Amino acid sequence: MPGEYVVQSLKRDFSFPITDAFGIFLDPMNNRTAGFSFAVSPAGVQREGLVQNAGQYGVTTSWDNKWFSEVKNYDDKWVVEIAIPFKTIRYDDSQTTWGINFARNDLKRLETSTWVPVPTQYNVASLGFLAALKWDAPPKKAGTNIAFIPYVSVGANKDYEATDDAAKITRPNAGFDAKIALNSSLNLDLTVNPDFSQVEVDRQVTNLERYSIFFPERRNFFLENSDLFRFGIGPMRPFFSRRIGLSSGSLIPIIAGARLTGNLNENWRLGAMSIQTEGVNNEDNGLQVQSQNYALATLQRKLWNRSYVTAYMLNRQAFDDFKMDKDDYHRMIGGEFVYRSADNKWLNYVQYHQSSSNYDGTKNGEELMDKNAIIGSIEYNGRNLFGTISMEYMAADYRPDVGYAQELFQRNDELGTTSSVPFFASLHYLGYRFYPEKIKNMRYWGVTYTQKLYADTKLSKLIDRWTDYNIGAVFTDNSQIDFYITNYAPRLFFPTNITFGMDSLLQPGTYKYTNAQLAYTSSKRYKLYGSLKTTYGGFYNGTIFSLNTELTYRLQPLGNFSLSVDYNNIDFPDGYGDSQLLLIGPRLEFTFTKSLFFTTFLQFNTQSDNFNINSRLQWRFAPMSDVFLVFTDNMYASDFSQKNWGIVLKASYWLAL
Numbered sequence: 001m002p003g004e005y006v007v008q009s010l011k012r013d014f015s016f017p018i019t020d021a022f023g024i025f026l027d028p029m030n031n032r033t034a035g036f037s038f039a040v041s042p043a044g045v046q047r048e049g050l051v052q053n054a055g056q057y058g059v060t061t062s063w064d065n066k067w068f069s070e071v072k073n074y075d076d077k078w079v080v081e082i083a084i085p086f087k088t089i090r091y092d093d094s095q096t097t098w099g100i101n102f103a104r105n106d107l108k109r110l111e112t113s114t115w116v117p118v119p120t121q122y123n124v125a126s127l128g129f130l131a132a133l134k135w136d137a138p139p140k141k142a143g144t145n146i147a148f149i150p151y152v153s154v155g156a157n158k159d160y161e162a163t164d165d166a167a168k169i170t171r172p173n174a175g176f177d178a179k180i181a182l183n184s185s186l187n188l189d190l191t192v193n194p195d196f197s198q199v200e201v202d203r204q205v206t207n208l209e210r211y212s213i214f215f216p217e218r219r220n221f222f223l224e225n226s227d228l229f230r231f232g233i234g235p236m237r238p239f240f241s242r243r244i245g246l247s248s249g250s251l252i253p254i255i256a257g258a259r260l261t262g263n264l265n266e267n268w269r270l271g272a273m274s275i276q277t278e279g280v281n282n283e284d285n286g287l288q289v290q291s292q293n294y295a296l297a298t299l300q301r302k303l304w305n306r307s308y309v310t311a312y313m314l315n316r317q318a319f320d321d322f323k324m325d326k327d328d329y330h331r332m333i334g335g336e337f338v339y340r341s342a343d344n345k346w347l348n349y350v351q352y353h354q355s356s357s358n359y360d361g362t363k364n365g366e367e368l369m370d371k372n373a374i375i376g377s378i379e380y381n382g383r384n385l386f387g388t389i390s391m392e393y394m395a396a397d398y399r400p401d402v403g404y405a406q407e408l409f410q411r412n413d414e415l416g417t418t419s420s421v422p423f424f425a426s427l428h429y430l431g432y433r434f435y436p437e438k439i440k441n442m443r444y445w446g447v448t449y450t451q452k453l454y455a456d457t458k459l460s461k462l463i464d465r466w467t468d469y470n471i472g473a474v475f476t477d478n479s480q481i482d483f484y485i486t487n488y489a490p491r492l493f494f495p496t497n498i499t500f501g502m503d504s505l506l507q508p509g510t511y512k513y514t515n516a517q518l519a520y521t522s523s524k525r526y527k528l529y530g531s532l533k534t535t536y537g538g539f540y541n542g543t544i545f546s547l548n549t550e551l552t553y554r555l556q557p558l559g560n561f562s563l564s565v566d567y568n569n570i571d572f573p574d575g576y577g578d579s580q581l582l583l584i585g586p587r588l589e590f591t592f593t594k595s596l597f598f599t600t601f602l603q604f605n606t607q608s609d610n611f612n613i614n615s616r617l618q619w620r621f622a623p624m625s626d627v628f629l630v631f632t633d634n635m636y637a638s639d640f641s642q643k644n645w646g647i648v649l650k651a652s653y654w655l656a657l
Helices: none
Strands: 021-027 035-040 046-051 070-071 078-081 095-108 109-114 131-134 146-159 168-181 185-194 252-265 268-277 280-281 287-289 291-303 307-320 321-338 347-359 372-381 385-394 408-410 417-420 422-436 440-454 461-475 480-489 513-521 528-539 542-555 559-571 579-593 596-605 609-620 624-635 641-650
Touching: 021 046, 035 070, 035 078, 422 461
Parallel strands: none
Antiparallel strands: 021 035, 021 095, 035 046, 070 078, 095 109, 095 131, 146 168, 146 641, 168 185, 185 252, 252 268, 268 291, 280 287, 291 307, 307 321, 321 347, 347 372, 372 385, 385 422, 408 417, 422 440, 440 461, 461 480, 480 513, 513 528, 528 542, 542 559, 559 579, 579 596, 596 609, 609 624, 624 641
């Protein structure tokens, strides 16, 4: 169809839903649980990624590999030719049938087409809807398939709060990653002295919760086949890879690591990982941690059409001067069962895991035994009716030492401590979509009801709940509007500074309040698009007005310029102090060519009193080979005085052997 294509930028790994593109989805093992995706835009920009969790949440684009494509543009169409080497993907050379689907976005006509029809309520990457690619003769083993990826880096940094106020020039550093295909379906990843300086900083958020904030993993070494190591749902994960090499925002050097992942055959998948970190004793920031080894093994068995059962073991072991410290360890064993129906409508999930740590200790001379956690859910997603019933149980002595359990711990801001609050929680979610034929430009509208209840397993009583009522609509251009009414009844067990800036702490007790929210997101097919969300109502013992907006202008295809603003005005009763929290995040992204990119990301956060600048210049001088120049600067938001800065120059090269 004639007209200007929608191309977000010339940068690799573009967002498929908001870009004109043609994509391929492959399931070489034909197990409908994991696969690969390759896509190309009319500008010839490539995007590759892993399809995990059966494609329920789309594609993980942090995975990179070599493949080839060429695009030819005409007045009324564009044509793409794609060549994917067998070395690029993982497959079983005895498997005669693969799963395959194709998808095309044409945002001028607001159309997404798939070769095998995918119901509108599912992601186009869903592996439940694939055609059979039958081989007369299965592809043979790809032969030697080894990628050696060395890097070198050098940099400088200065910490104005350290005892030594001189700028430090980092000595040249070097290390490497390696990818070794043990066979066509099993891969060994190695890393020695890895460097993640090119990874973009986390996007800051305003934290008005009682819990810590979850930030996703961005480091490439941990991403391939990461679904094998991703257990749990929602805010409960017995293993979370960001616990490795990071501590309270500070970097812990990784000495070396190995990951063995892939398919043993059509029915069995294997994952094993071992990572060794250095010990750190930093007097400037008070960070003292011993050297640690993290080991994880998992085995997954396919059941029926698209279901599987998984067993796993996790061990964290501290070392002191290359000797095991028998008093510092953490272990976890567990298993999970996932059922997906062939038509993708039903998803059932059950997981059990048991922890064991050196600090479990005893109570009244009796060893602590209540160390387990159980998670279960039943989800239905039909064209009209959809809903979820889930439960979580976390015992009094359960500790996910290398995981993430957001709702298990509460802060005591009077003592500066964190304590566990064992609980049983139940989530109920029910909604219905209507597809009106007489309302022009509307895809569907719907209503949802959500409630989550918490009960303290020690007190045997309800301690927390929230209930949400929503009505919303999605239009044919994918813009969306929603209205919410939410009732809250949280219980604080300890004195809490809920905004991190109150004059007096909120005292223990149950707080009941209600607020309303209106949210609108415009279509990203236009060069100027954005979102707006506003909230007003109660907030603990006060009131809140919040405004969150993000606006982006696409200078196609040379760049994107965006501005996000998160403003919260919280009025508390006299003596508690009012809070005005502002988070502003401008972002400038230039894509000069398909191999030269520049990004600057600024974050001004009054809650954390931090102003951050992160600038990154990337030159892809050869396939999968890059030079990065990264500059980071942190200042106090209150007066713009310096905290620290750093600059790093890094080069890596993908050498195929």
